[in-house]
Amino acid sequence: MVQVVHPRYKHDEWMKKFQWRLSFSRAEVTLLNSWTPVQQIVYHMLRFVIKHEILSKIDDNDRDLPTLCNYHIKTLMLWECEEKPQSWWSAESSLMKLCSSLLHKLCNWVANKHCQHYFISNCNLIDHFQDASLTICSNLRCLADLPFLSSWFIENYIRNCVRCCPAKVSILFEDIRSVAKLERAVHTAVNWKLNTLTLDVYEDCNKWEGMVLSILIWGHTDPTAIQAYAEELQNFDPRLRDFFIAVTSLRVAYTLSMQSLTEDVLEILWTLFNYFAAEIGDRLITTNQHGSGALSSIRRAIKLASLSRFSSNALEMLNIEMSKLYLHHSLTYGLERTYCVVHVLLAVLYYKSGHYQSTITHSKQVLILCECEQYVLQKIGAQYLPQIDETVDSVFGLILLYEHVQRTTLNPSAQVQHETELAFTVRLLANYLYSKCSPVADVLSMYEHHLTETEEPLLSDILLFKVMKMQLDDCAEMPFVSTETENANDTDTSCSMDTTLLATMLELEALEKLTNVRHMVIRELHSDHFPLLNEFDALYAYKCGLFEECLEMCRNHFDMLLRAGARRNQLYPAIFGELHSMLDGELVSLFGFIKLMHPVLLLVFVHFPNFEDISMLTLCLYLMVQCQKKLRSDSLCDTLQLIRVVHDKVFPAYDKEYYLDRLILKLTYRSLKLYIRHSACVD
Secondary structure (H helix, E strand, O other): OEOOOOHHHOOOHHHHHHOOEOOOHHHHHHHHHOOOHHHHHHHHHHHHHHHHHOHHHOOOOOOOOOOOOHHHHHHHHHHHHHHOOHHHHOOOOOHHHHHHHHHHHHHHHHHHOOOEOOOOOOOEOOOOOOOHHHHHHHHHHHHHOHHHHHHHHHHHHHHHHHOOOOHHHHHHHHOOOOHHHHHHHHHHHHHHHHHHHHHHHHHHHHHHHHHHHHHHHHOOOOHHHHHHHHHHHHHHOHHHHHHHHHHHHHHHHHHHHHOOOOHHHHHHHHHHHHOOOOOOOOOOOOOOOOOHHHHHHHHHHHHHHHHHHHOOHHHHHHHHHHHHHHHHHHHHHOOHHHHHHHHHHHHHHHHHOOOHHHHHHHHHHHHHHOOOHHHHOOEEEHHHOOOOOHHHHHHHHHHHHHHHHHHHHHOOOOOOOOOOOOEEEHHHHHHHHHHHHOOOOOHHHHHHHHHHHOOOOOHHHHHHHHHHHHHHHOOOOOOOOOOOOOOHHHHOOOOOOOOHHHHHHHHHHHHHHHHHHHHHHHHHHOOOOOOOOOHHHHHHHHHOOOHHHHHHHHHHHHHHHHHHOOOOOOEEOOOOHHHHHHOOOHHHHHHHHHHHHOOOHHHHHHHOOOOOOEEHHHHHHHHHHHHHHHHOOOOHHHHHHHHHHHHHHHOOOOOHHHHHHHHHHHHHHHHHHHHHHHHHHHO
16 A cells, blocks of 8 residues: 555545555566566666656646656556567567557547556546646657657657767767668677677676765664664665675674674674574573573674574584674673673583684683572573583483383383473583593592482482593593694683674675675676676685685686786775775885874865776786795795786886776785895805
């Protein structure tokens, strides 16, 4: 339903306020998307000619006169697509003849003052037409005349399109007095457009990505706004939604590297990575007014930890780091009754990510807290735990298998009173994790002591201890993992947390998304004449230390670009800070220096109006140099000469568009020259 008044009552104030109309827009979109290319072209041509010859000639002094609108044309097309056979719409049909026939039919509808609604059988869309229909009929009849319609499209459509063509194409339309000359001119214009279409599509894609980057610079970036942007971009183009999430993640990673964690950053992270996740219906602990913030953080941590087993490696590690973040944050609320659960969950997550000293530290915190009677019997269900290891999986699997056998084989007629609770006593789970990571020999005896003094241990508690004891009995000595390489910050049991790894995971996850976005563009546009590099794939390889792979990609693409003569086809928006984190070395220093000189980005665009992008040639050369330095390549001198040639021959000094490319190449050349000189002195 849409609040629209019938044209007959457009001067009635009451009707304007209370009259509504049935809308079939979703069904119409579905039908229009099913049309053949010829049908869609004819629809476009009809709308164009009606707009310029009928709608644009309405008497401004008499707005009350009824007139045609786009919906009448859409209705005409819907009926004709249903009633005319496919052969009538064949690709060999003359577009002018099709348009002329449809305009004649529309003229008849207006003359009879009857245009039946496509979806509502007893609805006439032009029942309000009166004397004005005579004027509209006259105009439509003249317009439907085939010679006149053909001439009209040549003068008003084709010539307008030709204005976009280069001079060597548009000059052909100065003499089109014969059909042969007209066909030659049109074919030339079409071929020119086809040759430049790939570049136009890429530039359009580049423009939309620039718009997304501009949103982050000039728009609101609170969680509500970010969610709204993501939803709108999803409806417009899912690729832009992924691009937006990726660059926003890079901004958050940069923020975390520069300042401490804030509540706003937490909410932004949750908005970015959790809108696809299903809600957990159960609650870990009964909530009340006091402490709801702590419980909300714990529930979010549990949800993120549960997602870790279903995703890519980068996203799995990111979910684990974010889960740790929420658990640490929950401690700031001071809700003491959640401390045991929080510390045991932290111990589990640190165990999963290989931070064994932190696992020991948080397990000790649980054991200390359990000295108080109120925490001794606290339990945590399997549904709230991420996958820990194969031993825990075996325990839960054994319990479920036993219940299944008991229910189906041993006594199928008897009804099972209650299912065994799949859970662990918090203190005993902490003992298990402590025992797995600690080199101390008497840890197992402490684990056994705590098990025996538990009044009502769970079956899973007993089985977990038995399985672990059996595993240790089979070994000559107690295995443990060295913790010497762990960061000192990992042992901190306060509410603070080192976010360095989280920032790194955000960057890697963002690069994965950007790689997928660019892959779809390349699959659609890449050719020998228009080579495209997945620059994010190369940057991802570089960030992950795959220098040989990155070097090979950049070298191959560099050669293709030179062969195709494509200096500025593909660009990298280097001036935007969100994309600086994927670079390193001299480029970051260069852009940092520009930012120091012009702290406000708007001033950068004022001083450098055409320098926000660099050529992919420049980026490839820079990455090649960086990779060759890492690999201590023998071809550094050849690359040095190559930089000189590209700087002097490919990016001429007289063209200001190449200013930033030349600046980066000069910097790279100087850096590489100093590196070669230093390496020679060392040798």
